[in-house]
Every structure is written in structure tokens, then in C-alpha cells.
Amino acid sequence: MSAADHRASDVPGRVVSDEIVPERGDWSGVIAANHVLRIVDLEGRQAVDFLCYSAADPSERYNAADTMKFAKTIFLTTGHGLYSGVGRRLFTIVADTCGRHDTIGGCCSSESNRFRYGVDGIANCRDNFLKALARFGLGRKDIVANVNWFMNVPVEADGSMAIVDGWSKPGDYVDLRAEVDVLVAISNCPQIYNPCNGGRPTPIRLVTYEPAGGTGASFAETTTSD
Ligand SMILES: [Zn+2]
Numbered sequence: 001m002s003a004a005d006h007r008a009s010d011v012p013g014r015v016v017s018d019e020i021v022p023e024r025g026d027w028s029g030v031i032a033a034n035h036v037l038r039i040v041d042l043e044g045r046q047a048v049d050f051l052c053y054s055a056a057d058p059s060e061r062y063n064a065a066d067t068m069k070f071a072k073t074i075f076l077t078t079g080h081g082l083y084s085g086v087g088r089r090l091f092t093i094v095a096d097t098c099g100r101h102d103t104i105g106g107c108c109s110s111e112s113n114r115f116r117y118g119v120d121g122i123a124n125c126r127d128n129f130l131k132a133l134a135r136f137g138l139g140r141k142d143i144v145a146n147v148n149w150f151m152n153v154p155v156e157a158d159g160s161m162a163i164v165d166g167w168s169k170p171g172d173y174v175d176l177r178a179e180v181d182v183l184v185a186i187s188n189c190p191q192i193y194n195p196c197n198g199g200r201p202t203p204i205r206l207v208t209y210e211p212a213g214g215t216g217a218s219f220a221e222t223t224t225s226d
Contacts (some may be wrong), residue, residue: 011038013209023201024123024190028132030055031178031208036094039149039186040173040205045166045198047151047189049125051105051133051143052082052090058138060084064103064145074103074155082120082147082176090182093176100167102148104155117193127185129177131214136183148189149174151196162221177211 016035020042021027032038039048040081054060063085072079078096081089114120150168156160158167190201 003200010138011036011207014066015212016208016210018207019205020188021188021204021206023188023203024128025129025188025203026132027184027186027206028135029184029208031176031182031184033178033180033182034168034176034210036209036211037176037178037184038095038173038205038207038209039176039222040171040207041098041150042170042205043202044172045195046168046172046189046202046204047102047166048149048194048204049129049187049189050147050149051129052184053086053138053142053183054084054090054118054187055183057096058136058142058183059096060086060088062090062147063143064147068103070181076101076103076147077182089179091176091178093174094177095173096219098150098174100150100152100173101174102151102153102163103226104145105148105151105153107143107146107148107186107187110190113191116176118167123190125187125189128190129185132185132187136185138185148196151189163196165195166198169191216226 052062062082066072067083078093080093082091084090105132109124109126150166152164153161154167191197
């Protein structure tokens with residue numbers, strides 16, 4: 001499947017918006033409750049750094065630790081929720097054709113690029129997040145640990161972890177159903193010094209749709225004593 005083969009009409013519902021985010025680009029917007037944001041990795045192996053907030057009160061935002069605890073795994077996929085710090089689902093993952101995403105690697109920054117790779121002044125996800133968040137009056141203090149769609153950070157039995165080649169093929173996507181009105185900030189990762197983008201940053205597609213036949217399947221984490 002080539003990039004051009006993914007059509008917005010492929011989504012199971014009424015298309016609300018359909019945009020391409022160019023390689024190294026950023027994006028922000030509000031996904032209305034019950035609408036679904038589809039993130040398409042058009043050419044494969046493209047990390048999509050992702051933050052989300054309650055649109056009504058952005059001080060309520062994605063909480064990585066709680067999301068992992070509730071999912072009981074660091075590898076999020078269909079059925080898992082993205083939770084805020086007050087235990088509210090902001091998004092539910094309702095489809096995932098890739099099956100490997102990252103919750104622990106965080107976003108690249110100019111400082112981490114200098115520390116890890118000895119390079120200065122190159123495009124990075126934190127600067128992209130700052131641009132995307134500024135459109136909604138948010139800033140550096142609003143950047144928290146983020147999700148990286150299509151990025152692969154396995155953890156070995158001895159606890160070691162590393163960014164390695166992603167699993168996504170051209171056209172792979174995740175569908176995220178908003179459970180409330182959710183503000184989203186995205187950095188289409190510009191990194192070229194590790195394998196997260198297959199060595200070459202590429203465009204992504206963002207399709208927002210209203211699901212046909214209502215809000216679709218419900219998913220919930222089971223509650224246990226842990
Ligand atoms: Zn990055």
C-alpha cells in the first residue's frame with residue numbers, strides 16, 4: 001500500500017476532517033467527544049509523538065503512569081484507554097493495525113539530541129510540541145510524558161530498553177475515540193539519529209470521523225486489587 005492508497009473514505013463513518021501533517025511537522029486541535037481520530041503512518045516506521053488534554057480544562061492531561069498501570073502493560077493497543085490524572089479516559093484505542101507503540105521513551109529535544117548524539121540546532125519533538133501547544137495558550141510546563149505511536153521501545157528481561165525499528169507498515173493506523181472533548185498536540189518526529197523513523201521522517205495523515213452507528217464498542221480495563 002502506498003501513501004496515496006489510504007483514502008479518508010476508508011474510515012467507518014462520516015469524515016469530519018482530513019489533513020496531512022508533513023514530515024517534521026506539528027499539529028494541534030480538538031477532537032469532539034465520540035469522534036474518532038485516525039492517525040495513519042503513510043509510509044511506515046514513523047514515530048508520532050502525542051499529548052492529550054481535557055479540552056474543557058487542559059490542566060487535566062494524559063497521565064502515562066496511570067495509563068500503563070490500568071492497562072497492566074507498557075504496550076498499548078486496541079481496547080486500552082489513555083487516562084488523565086483524575087482517572088478519566090480521554091481516548092479509547094478502538095483500532096490498531098500496527099500493534100506496537102511506545103509509552104516510556106518520551107520525546108526528543110534539542111538538549112537530549114546534544115547529550116545523546118552531539119548535534120545542535122536540529123528539529124525536535126519538544127520544539128514541535130511547543131509550537132502546537134502555543135496555538136491553545138499552553139507551553140513548556142504543559143509537556144508531560146507522552147505516547148509515541150508507531151515507535152518501538154522494547155524492554156528486555158534485564159530491564160534494558162532501547163529505541164529500535166518500528167513495526168508499522170505503510171498505511172498502518174490507530175483509531176482513537178474521544179471520550180470527552182480532547183485537545184491533542186502532535187509532533188511528527190523529525191529524529192534521524194535513531195531508528196524511530198526508519199532513518200527518514202515521512203508525512204502522516206490525520207482523519208477525524210464520526211463513527212457510523214453510534215459510538216461503537218465499549219472497552220474497559222478490569223479493576224483488580226492492584
Ligand atoms: Zn522526536
